[in-house]
Amino acid sequence: MTTIGTVFLPGLPPEQLRRVAEAAEAAGLEELWLWEDCFREAGVSAAAAALAWTSRLRVGVGLLPVPLRNVALTAMEAATLERLFPGRLRLGIGHGVLDWMGQVGARVESPMTLLQEHAEALRDLLAGERVTRQGRYVRLDGVALDWPPSAPPELLVGGIGKRTLALAGRVSEGALLVFGLTPAAVAAATGHVATGRAESGRPGAPRVVASLLTATGPGAAERIRGELARWEIAPSDDVAVAGDAEQVAARVRRLADAGATTVVLQPTVDDPDPREFARFAAQEVQPLVGAG
Known part of the structure; x- marks a missing residue:
């Protein structure tokens, strides 16, 4: 069965996160995703709060830009969260928006x-493991965590380029895709991830997390048009959906057929009620996807 999640968008003030996280858990939602978005909200601190306010909900961070972080710090934060909330953290890492990395003096040549x-x-x-590396950017000398998790949290690599997706398959559990992709683009991306996985020789199929821009209720189509315009994405029935649970579930199944193992329903920034959106995803869409 395809996993369904939603996003707490960084366009919402952080003080609203608790109500959305608690509503998502109460509705039975499987996953709530957070964005670390320059220069709005941080991923790790928000994830820690959402995990603490809930007891079952899985929380994904999509994604941590690696130019901003020393890898030892990323490992310490992820290990701490995994030990505090076992099995509930999904961690995405990626290039970040390169212009933003340049703004903070963190953009790298490669x-x-x-x-x-x-x-x-x-x-x-x-x-x-105790790690010693003398790479171009990552340099570690006998570094090991005092408190490693009993099992690592699920690590995903975010991106859309062919090389980045193949890397995701080689070095992580799978890929976190950008939103606004057609099913055909998701299928192509899944193929690149699978190629990387095969090259690594690691067993099992990779995970692929895709997002679907979604609106429901009065004014849904208008809100979708506005959101696509904000992101400068050409309007298309293949990259977003405005409609009821049946229509949304049908689009989710198309992405699942294209290779997505998780589909994150992304509300518009002007969605009138993020808590109701989480309930809609969990209680109306998810049963139809499972039934399909």
Whole structure:
């Protein structure tokens, strides 16, 4: 069965997160995703709060830009959250928006090299290994976590480029895709991730997390048009959906057929009630997706 989640958008003030997280858990939602978005809201602190306010809900961070972070710090934060809330954290890492990285003096000459070095070191640290690396960007000398998790949290690599997606398959559990992709684009991305997974020789199919811009209720179509315009995405029935639960579930199934193992329903920034949106996803859409 396809996993359904929603997003707490960083366009909402942080003080609203508790109400949305608690409403999502009460509705039976499987996953709530958070964005670390420059320069709005941080991912780890928000994830810690959402996990503490709930007892079952899985919380994903999509994504932590690796140019902003020393890998040892990322590992310490992820290990702490995983030990406090076992099995409930999903962690995405990626290049970040390169212009934003430039704004803070963190842009690097080779983002791909940095992402690979960071992901490999992070994976090994969270597995409890003592790590020594002298890479182009990641340099560690006998670093090991005192409190590694009993099992590492699920690590995903975010991106859309062919090389980044193949890297996701090689060094992590899978890929976190950008939103606004058609089912055909999701299928192509899934293929690149699967290629990387095969190259790594690691068993099992990779996870692929896709997002679907979604609106329901009065004014849904207008809100979708406005959101696509804000993101400068050409209007298309293939990249967003405005409608009732049946219509949304049908679009989710198309993404699942294209290879998505998780579909995150992304509300518009002007959605009138994020808590009701979470309930809609959990109680109206998810049963129809499962039934399909």
